[in-house]
Amino acid sequence: LKNKISEALHVFKGDSKITEINIASSLKKIGNALIDADVNYKIVRNFIHKIQEKSIGKKVLTSLNPKQLITKIVYDELVLLMGKKNVEMDLSKNPSIILICGLQGSGKTSFSSKLAFFLTKKNKFPLLVSVDIHRPAAVDQLKLIAKKVNIPVFSLEKSKNVIEIIDQSILYAFKNKRNIIIIDTAGRLAIDQIMMEEIQRINQHSKPNEILFVVDSMTGQDAINTAQSFSKKLNLDGIVITKLDGDNRGGVAITISSIVKKPIKFISNGEKIEDLEVFHPDRIANRILGMGDIVSLVEKVQEQFDEKRTRKIYQKISKNSFDFNDLLYQIQKIKKIGNIKNIISMIPGIDKYFSFDGDHKNSFKKIESIIYSMTPYERIHPKVFSDVKRKKRISKGSGITLSHIDLFMKQFYDMSKIVKKIHAHSGKETIKNLLY
Numbered sequence: 001l002k003n004k005i006s007e008a009l010h011v012f013k014g015d016s017k018i019t020e021i022n023i024a025s026s027l028k029k030i031g032n033a034l035i036d037a038d039v040n041y042k043i044v045r046n047f048i049h050k051i052q053e054k055s056i057g058k059k060v061l062t063s064l065n066p067k068q069l070i071t072k073i074v075y076d077e078l079v080l081l082m083g084k085k086n087v088e089m090d091l092s093k094n095p096s097i098i099l100i101c102g103l104q105g106s107g108k109t110s111f112s113s114k115l116a117f118f119l120t121k122k123n124k125f126p127l128l129v130s131v132d133i134h135r136p137a138a139v140d141q142l143k144l145i146a147k148k149v150n151i152p153v154f155s156l157e158k159s160k161n162v163i164e165i166i167d168q169s170i171l172y173a174f175k176n177k178r179n180i181i182i183i184d185t186a187g188r189l190a191i192d193q194i195m196m197e198e199i200q201r202i203n204q205h206s207k208p209n210e211i212l213f214v215v216d217s218m219t220g221q222d223a224i225n226t227a228q229s230f231s232k233k234l235n236l237d238g239i240v241i242t243k244l245d246g247d248n249r250g251g252v253a254i255t256i257s258s259i260v261k262k263p264i265k266f267i268s269n270g271e272k273i274e275d276l277e278v279f280h281p282d283r284i285a286n287r288i289l290g291m292g293d294i295v296s297l298v299e300k301v302q303e304q305f306d307e308k309r310t311r312k313i314y315q316k317i318s319k320n321s322f323d324f325n326d327l328l329y330q331i332q333k334i335k336k337i338g339n340i341k342n343i344i345s346m347i348p349g350i351d352k353y354f355s356f357d358g359d360h361k362n363s364f365k366k367i368e369s370i371i372y373s374m375t376p377y378e379r380i381h382p383k384v385f386s387d388v389k390r391k392k393r394i395s396k397g398s399g400i401t402l403s404h405i406d407l408f409m410k411q412f413y414d415m416s417k418i419v420k421k422i423h424a425h426s427g428k429e430t431i432k433n434l435l436y
């Protein structure tokens with residue numbers, strides 16, 4: 001999935017604008033990649049439609065290139081599809097009860113012990129309870145895993161009464177100071193009445209804080225159907241997706257949260273007890289796109305660039321009133337973002353007009369010291385520097401050679417002139433293209 005989507009986004013390389021033509025083929029590829037990854041086609045259709053809407057004609061205030069911009073739009077949409085944020089479990093009661101449900105083989109028993117292990121690391125004292133009265137081996141399986149990590153398992157070997165087992169386990173928890181009870185239930189191979197009635201009975205009796213539904217990601221569309229069936233009978237608090245380490249396609253995560261409308265809380269990606277992850281939509285979206293650096297770059301740029309201020313700068317440039325204070329403001333913004341090399345090209349007016357001699361940090365320093373040596377009046381009246389005496393004074397004050405100051409002034413005037421010319425000829429749009 002990851003490779004296919006990044007390939008699809010590569011289409012934009014070198015383009016300077018998102019157009020209906022260049023986006024169409026890319027979106028088609030993204031759509032196919034998602035369908036291949038088991039994302040429901042209706043969701044894919046909506047997804048593509050939304051991205052198209054958001055991208056075409058998008059007014060870009062920072063000079064992100066189309067590939068960066070599309071990556072961010074796709075990423076945001078993916079995060080939205082997967083529920084935006086991680087939803088934490090509610091474990092406020094003592095003891096809190098977590099009910100685990102799902103089909104046989106989905107990974108309930110493994111997940112129960114993984115969750116218990118996860119909670120011990122959070123300074124909780126979990127108790128595992130097996131109510132699988134149909135398969136005695138199920139209890140043994142749970143005990144075997146839990147023993148390795150020293151977590152107690154409660155079971156009543158001879159009881160065939162799930163309600164009795166639960167009541168006894170709660171007593172046991174109180175006596176042994178366990179503050180979380182994880183109930184691992186029996187599953188069947190397919191949804192059937194007996195299983196659903198049993199789980200409903202357990203639910204009504206134990207009144208869990210959390211009902212987590214476990215689903216095997218390898219089962220594709222079936223996973224969605226099963227989730228829907230469980231969701232109709234039980235008020236699920238969250239979904240756990242297992243076996244994401246297999247060579248499956250991860251699309252289940254996208255489809256399930258948008259169809260069932262319940263948050264995914266954990267993902268399991270291996271057989272070992274520590275192979276459990278708290279689900280974070282943003283991290284998964286990053287993994288799917290494999291472009292975490294672009295996304296965080298775009299975010300940083302968006303954070304630093306106040307759109308209003310940037311718009312003002314456009315206007316100032318086009319009216320030829322862009323001054324040294326504006327330039328200083330921009331340089332300071334860039335410095336906050338950090339990795340200067342990457343973002344230098346995103347700043348209006350900077351990379352295109354000011355040549356930097358290799359080391360950007362140093363070049364900024366030069367420009368800054370030049371501007372700092374100016375009087376407030378000079379900063380907002382760039383024209384006064386036609387006077388050589390002023391330049392000499394700045395040179396002394398900043399320690400920058402006169403020839404460097406001349407070069408800087410020339411670049412600064414060139415920028416304003418070119419922009420003004422273009423503005424006169426062909427209107428605002430071109431200015432945007434030139435600057436951004």
Ligand code: GDP
Nearest residue numbers: 104105106107108109110242243268269270271
């Ligand atoms: P249950 O019937 O729902 O209790 O399912 P189990 O917990 O017994 O798991 C069924 C099988 O799936 C076992 O062989 C597990 O080791 C395996 N399994 C569970 N979760 C994962 C996972 O995230 N990755 C992999 N590779 N195997 C898993």
Ligand code: MG
Nearest residue numbers: 108109138185
């Ligand atoms: Mg089991």
